[in-house]
Amino acid sequence: MTQVEQERELQAQFDAVVARHDRIEPRDWMPEGYRKTLVRQIAQHAHSEIIGMQPEGNWITRAPSLRRKATLLAKVQDEAGHGLYLYSACETLGVSRAELTELLIEGKQKYSSIFNYPTLSYADVGTIGWLVDGAAIANQVPLCRTSYGPYGRAMIRICKEESFHQRQGFELLMTMMRGTDAQRAMVQESVDRFWWPALMMFGPPDDASPNTAQSMAWGIKRDTNDELRQKFVDMTVPQAERLGVTLPDPAIAWNAERGHYDFGEPDWEEFAAVVRGEGPCNAQRIAHRRRAHEEGAWVREAASAFAAQQAAAQQAQEVSA
Amino acid sequence: MNDDSVYDGLLGGDDSQWAFGTDFEDPLAGVDTTLPEGVDGAALAAYCLMLGDDALVLSHRLSEWCSNAPDLEEDIALANVALDLLGQARLLLARAAAADPSVVPVLPEGSPVPPEDALAFFRDQDAFRNVRLVEGDRGDFAVTTVRLLVASTWRLALMQRLATSRDAVLSAIAAKAVKELAYHRDHAARWVVTLGSGTEESRRRTEAALATVWPLRWELDRTHEVERTLAADGVAVDPADVAAEVDVLLDQVLAAAGLEVPEVKRTGGLGGRTGRDGVHTEALGKVLAEMQSVARAHPAGRW
Numbered sequence: 001m002t003q004v005e006q007e008r009e010l011q012a013q014f015d016a017v018v019a020r021h022d023r024i025e026p027r028d029w030m031p032e033g034y035r036k037t038l039v040r041q042i043a044q045h046a047h048s049e050i051i052g053m054q055p056e057g058n059w060i061t062r063a064p065s066l067r068r069k070a071t072l073l074a075k076v077q078d079e080a081g082h083g084l085y086l087y088s089a090c091e092t093l094g095v096s097r098a099e100l101t102e103l104l105i106e107g108k109q110k111y112s113s114i115f116n117y118p119t120l121s122y123a124d125v126g127t128i129g130w131l132v133d134g135a136a137i138a139n140q141v142p143l144c145r146t147s148y149g150p151y152g153r154a155m156i157r158i159c160k161e162e163s164f165h166q167r168q169g170f171e172l173l174m175t176m177m178r179g180t181d182a183q184r185a186m187v188q189e190s191v192d193r194f195w196w197p198a199l200m201m202f203g204p205p206d207d208a209s210p211n212t213a214q215s216m217a218w219g220i221k222r223d224t225n226d227e228l229r230q231k232f233v234d235m236t237v238p239q240a241e242r243l244g245v246t247l248p249d250p251a252i253a254w255n256a257e258r259g260h261y262d263f264g265e266p267d268w269e270e271f272a273a274v275v276r277g278e279g280p281c282n283a284q285r286i287a288h289r290r291r292a293h294e295e296g297a298w299v300r301e302a303a304s305a306f307a308a309q310q311a312a313a314q315q316a317q318e319v320s321a
Numbered sequence: 322m323n324d325d326s327v328y329d330g331l332l333g334g335d336d337s338q339w340a341f342g343t344d345f346e347d348p349l350a351g352v353d354t355t356l357p358e359g360v361d362g363a364a365l366a367a368y369c370l371m372l373g374d375d376a377l378v379l380s381h382r383l384s385e386w387c388s389n390a391p392d393l394e395e396d397i398a399l400a401n402v403a404l405d406l407l408g409q410a411r412l413l414l415a416r417a418a419a420a421d422p423s424v425v426p427v428l429p430e431g432s433p434v435p436p437e438d439a440l441a442f443f444r445d446q447d448a449f450r451n452v453r454l455v456e457g458d459r460g461d462f463a464v465t466t467v468r469l470l471v472a473s474t475w476r477l478a479l480m481q482r483l484a485t486s487r488d489a490v491l492s493a494i495a496a497k498a499v500k501e502l503a504y505h506r507d508h509a510a511r512w513v514v515t516l517g518s519g520t521e522e523s524r525r526r527t528e529a530a531l532a533t534v535w536p537l538r539w540e541l542d543r544t545h546e547v548e549r550t551l552a553a554d555g556v557a558v559d560p561a562d563v564a565a566e567v568d569v570l571l572d573q574v575l576a577a578a579g580l581e582v583p584e585v586k587r588t589g590g591l592g593g594r595t596g597r598d599g600v601h602t603e604a605l606g607k608v609l610a611e612m613q614s615v616a617r618a619h620p621a622g623r624w
Contacts, residue, residue, distance in 0.1 A: 296391025302519025
């Protein structure tokens with residue numbers, strides 16, 4: 001068999017696996033474009049978890065009750081854990097965590113634009129849980145069935161935890177809405193700020209999303225951006241009513257004919273600006289990550305040096321034994 | 322999990338879906354908090370605040386590492402330790418409030434703030450009873466590690482003895498804490514050995530950290546009047562009884578790390594008073610200004 005024939009056969013096997021919604025595993029042959037797309041997407045997802053620790057972490061030391069402090073700290077800790085699973089999934093594609101971290105702090109790989117918005121009140125902790133984690137789940141649940149095995153399995157675990165976080169966020173907002181007028185105003189103001197950025201989390205409209213078609217053909221992505229956005233709005237509007245907050249979009253109305261809620265258009269220019277690096281916190285988030293990484297270098301070096309000393313000592317012992 | 326089920330239940334009326342419940346629950350709910358015979362409630366409350374504030378303030382400093390640790394594994398580990406200590410603090414503050422309700426700051430009538438939160442967020446600096454050792458700036462990873470080693474070694478030795486306290490509540494809290502602290506001490510000790518042996522820089526930083534932390538160590542060994550009284554009643558542990566054991570354990574770790582016990586001058590108190598008496602370093606005021614800011618802005622708030 002010539003190399004071309006061989007490649008064609010491998011491609012056919014790959015296509016068959018994807019077509020029957022089976023999993024591609026790390027040792028399986030895969031097209032280079034598929035591997036690259038996965039690395040880009042999984043890394044971006046891992047970076048989002050790690051950068052996403054900052055906006056909520058901002059409130060850990062100021063959480064207004066010990067119970068909320070414990071919940072928030074545990075939640076941000078979960079995000080670090082999600083980052084770990086996802087970097088590990090990425091490592092199965094031949095890229096190391098260290099390389100990916102470099103790409104992040106060099107600004108060469110992206111993370112979810114939502115984390116470039118600031119958290120300005122404690123209500124934001126609840127709003128992020130409800131809307132941001134809610135949007136993340138809507139985005140991520142279909143990924144549990146994604147074609148790449150390690151990614152899909154990581155997503156199953158992550159989605160379970162995210163769903164839990166969303167409930168905690170909603171519950172915090174519910175509790176605050178039963179509190180004082182000042183607390184209710186705090187919740188409304190927070191929802192006003194996060195609603196549109198949350199809608200933008202699904203990415204640009206389908207007609208402006210260049211990668212969607214190929215990702216869907218490869219079974220990496222299962223729904224289009226607009227489909228997911230609609231699903232999110234449909235689920236969120238009744239929750240907002242229950243909470244007693246107003247979503248800052250006068251266009252929201254039930255459309256019986258479509259069987260969906262109509263809603264307005266996010267400001268795509270703002271989205272493009274944030275993606276370009278001109279959001280309120282882009283520079284701050286990367287600077288924080290870079291500082292933590294650089295300040296930790298001596299500790300990682302010490303751990304490597306110590307491990308090498310231990311290995312050498314063990315080897316010496318084995319030789320003499 | 323399918324696409325729709327993730328949102329199921331968010332709007333349901335069933336409270337059992339919430340892992341932590343939708344309403345505040347007293348951490349000592351269902352526990353008999355009657356004082357053991359002959360024990361002074363005020364002294365017991367003061368003692369619980371000492372141990373509770375140590376945990377609360379150290380937890381605060383450790384939680385500052387969140388998103389700042391040298392790697393993801395350590396970020397997760399430090400958050401775990403901070404969470405354990407926060408849990409211990411909640412139980413001890415709740416025990417303090419039950420033993421002597423007069424230690425709990427008075428809030429506006431109808432405020433829903435529970436006693437543990439009133440104690441954490443509405444007490445002024447001079448009512449905090451933690452040792453000064455736990456309140457200093459988080460410093461670099463070496464300072465945090467050395468401080469955690471000292472604090473967890475002392476606290477573990479203490480809690481192991483406190484598990485037989487005549488106060489059934491303290492004894493139960495201590496028994497739970499022992500398991501957690503054994504992990505904290507082990508984690509810190511491994512890091513001190515790693516940093517002491519690792520590289521020239523890590524060694525230099527660890528020596529500097531020892532010089533920062535050691536001057537405040539003596540306060541842990543000092544017996545406060547409250548501890549003396551309650552220890553005689555079989556309720557508390559006299560720190561003098563654990564000092565020798567702590568010394569031996571710390572010496573072992575430093576020896577394994579190839580580090581010397583630093584010769585440093587102790588940081589004095591003020592008119593003989595230190596953290597246990599409510600006299601602190603300048604650092605605690607800043608910790609509390611931050612920690613208490615949201616709660617104090619909403620004294621009638623419901624969280």
